């Protein structure tokens with residue numbers, strides 16, 4: 041079973057004061073730490089667990105500049121067998137379609153049974169790449185998958201729906217599965233685990249190696265045009281409800297009713 | 304009347320010395336063989352350099368081994384044990400003498416002759432009586448009161464062992480009394496019962512003038528005694544009562560590095576290149592840790608004091624020893640081949656000692672402070688965690704904070720550049736950021752909590768204010784400070800500990816200062832005990848106490864008022880670093896303060912559930928929070944103010960005040976904040 045996992049490398053904005061970069065097309069990222077998209081962390085773990093069960097090879101690929109190498113190495117430490125970092129300067133400013141095209145090019149020439157991605161990325165939350173990539177590869181796909189089982193030439197999986205419903209689905213492989221968070225318990229990556237895979241080469245591929253031209257990637261290839269990134273207008277501030285617990289609870293209930301949060 | 308001596312009385316026609324020799328040789332061979340088997344496992348285990356600092360070790364063995372110094376921490380049981388132990392010491396000479404008397408009826412130890420010999424005989428007789436009484440009390444105590452600390456939840460079949468041992472010891476006394484009681488009767492020296500009460504007492508039950516019966520009792524008592532003696536000796540290494548033999552060596556070889564965690568493996572240059580990191584099975588423990596398992600007396604004092612156990616977590620330190628010893632006896636048996644992989648593929652770490660036990664420990668050290676024979680748990684637990692971490696197995700709740708420390712040097716996930724943000728624009732303090740090459744007197748190590756947790760920033764500010772008011776020349780590292788790594792190391796992520804500590808060490812070495820000061824005992828502990836290089840470091844309470852002694856500062860009662868104040872000893876300040884007095888001195892310098900000690904204080908303090916990364920740890924088994932138990936203990940002594948000297952205690956206890964409905968009744972405050980509010 042050869043599994044390819046597509047990993048996104050995203051800025052960690054959790055504790056940062058976000059500012060909009062000049063030109064208003066993006067946030068300022070220079071000071072931000074980057075890490076694996078949390079959804080993809082589950083995808084990598086799932087791939088490794090499937091490999092541990094049925095054998096095979098796990099390949100992780102990430103479309104991102106050089107600095108993503110550290111994060112790719114952590115994927116190796118998690119148990120992936122090889123990792124590729126795909127980037128050329130021309131790729132800057134692309135959209136989900138560009139990313140899907142690049143990944144499709146990367147995957148097409150390889151021997152694979154399963155492609156795993158996270159359903160969403162934490163940064164832009166667009167959720168586009170998985171579906172488009174499957175279409176480009178002409179394989180079936182599904183999203184928000186919370187359990188995967190592989191047998192013979194089939195993959196069966198569970199999808200978690202609203203209201204606690206489960207949908208159980210089966211498809212032929214090769215296929216593309218976009219996972220939900222929580223489908224496994226991703227292992228911890230210790231410093232020593234990373235050290236152990238320090239000597240594995242992480243090849244870099246650009247548009248030439250993929251056989252693409254500059255017009256297909258980055259801003260030139262994008263079909264969505266980023267107009268402007270802006271911070272939300274400052275709110276009017278919070279209301280602090282003072283008083284005894286009973287009184288403040290009553291006041292809180294009142295406000296919630298007023299705003300329609302309570303029936 | 305004629306008196307038959309055992310050595311002169313052939314049994315079934317065989318001369319007594321021949322029998323004595325056979326018994327001695329057989330018993331010695333079996334005993335040596337069993338001991339060889341037990342030591343063999345220790346030889347297969349990991350190295351542990353416990354041979355240095357002999358004077359300190361001898362002192363420990365004298366004070367805590369022979370002196371039984373920790374026994375009276377449990378007064379009743381402690382006194383019984385001291386009596387038994389003293390009895391054993393005294394009677395060991397008697398046993399040697401009796402063994403010799405199997406060969407020659409006049410045998411005596413070289414120095415036990417004449418009046419000294421007589422005095423010893425008399426002392427021995429009193430001792431026999433005392434030991435017998437102690438055995439009876441101990442048996443009744445177990446049978447009637449069933450003290451919970453003697454139980455073995457989940458591992459049945461151990462309770463009887465105590466009865467077997469106590470029974471054998473009692474039998475040893477009774478046979479001695481039969482042997483000597485019959486002689487007493489045969490000799491019938493008037494008034495001698497003053498000197499030989501045990502013999503006299505036993506003689507009361509013997510027929511008065513039938514010398515053949517008395518002689519039979521005398522000789523029979525002797526051989527029964529010898530058989531019980533060797534039986535007991537050989538039973539010890541195959542039972543929990545191995546401690547009778549191993550306890551004193553165990554104390555001698557006990558850990559002298561208080562507060563520190565052992566390296567991954569002693570004697571290895573680069574542990575990162577080892578095949579396995581941490582402990583998964585018996586032989587990856589160190590030999591001393593195996594000796595610990597052998598030595599545990601199942602007394603349950605450790606578990607009785609374990610806060611994790613008290614709130615319902617699955618951890619019981621005693622059961623770690625009991626289960627590991629059972630596993631050792633099973634897999635390294637006396638007869639037959641050792642199966643090092645474990646029986647039925649049950650792994651020691653994971654199956655026998657479960658992950659939930661391993662992660663439940665707060666490393667508070669209460670177990671180790673209590674154990675009469677210095678059995679260690681923290682190093683073992685950390686070693687098992689190292690193994691789990693190496694396999695990527697760690698509770699999900701702890702993964703994120705560890706990753707944050709790796710990326711940003713703090714578990715809060717805050718940006719490095721904001722590490723000194725708390726210190727900007729303070730009204731009554733100026734906080735200098737010490738650049739490389741610069742000097743100051745005191746380097747204030749703020750650590751992550753003091754830098755990023757809004758509640759703890761208040762302590763940082765108070766401390767800066769106090770130091771400014773006292774015109775101390777202090778500074779902080781700012782961005783160049785990293786998490787101290789205390790909990791990183793204790794959670795078993797040694798690589799990350801090395802990373803953060805190396806960064807801090809580099810920052811220390813590129814600046815000049817006289818002392819490091821921190822209000823966080825966890826940081827203090829890591830820098831003092833774990834860092835591979837030595838830096839002078841003190842706790843803020845020690846600095847304040849110094850200022851008070853110099854009379855450059857004094858405290859008033861304005862903030863405390865009439866309220867009853869108690870002090871909660873933080874584990875990493877008290878037990879791990881021995882700082883008990885200074886915080887109390889500071890409190891007691893407040894004129895007229897109403898101070899009350901909680902029942903569990905000093906080395907028996909009750910952990911509030913741990914600091915550093917443990918703030919993120921979620922345990923599913925616990926029925927209540929340790930902080931809540933602690934707040935109730937404070938309420939019991941009528942405290943209205945709980946003073947602590949650790950930021951994590953503060954967070955845990957403040958939460959617990961709310962969840963126990965004590966808001967408005969009890970207030971928690973850090974010592975530094977209290978000083979800030981009470982400075983005159």
Ligand code: SF4
Nearest residue numbers: 609664665667668670
């Ligand atoms: S260190 Fe504390 S929590 Fe851990 S086993 Fe010992 S007493 Fe229990």
Ligand code: SF4
Nearest residue numbers: 599600602603605674
């Ligand atoms: S470890 Fe020490 S305190 Fe705990 S049961 Fe064993 S002997 Fe007693």
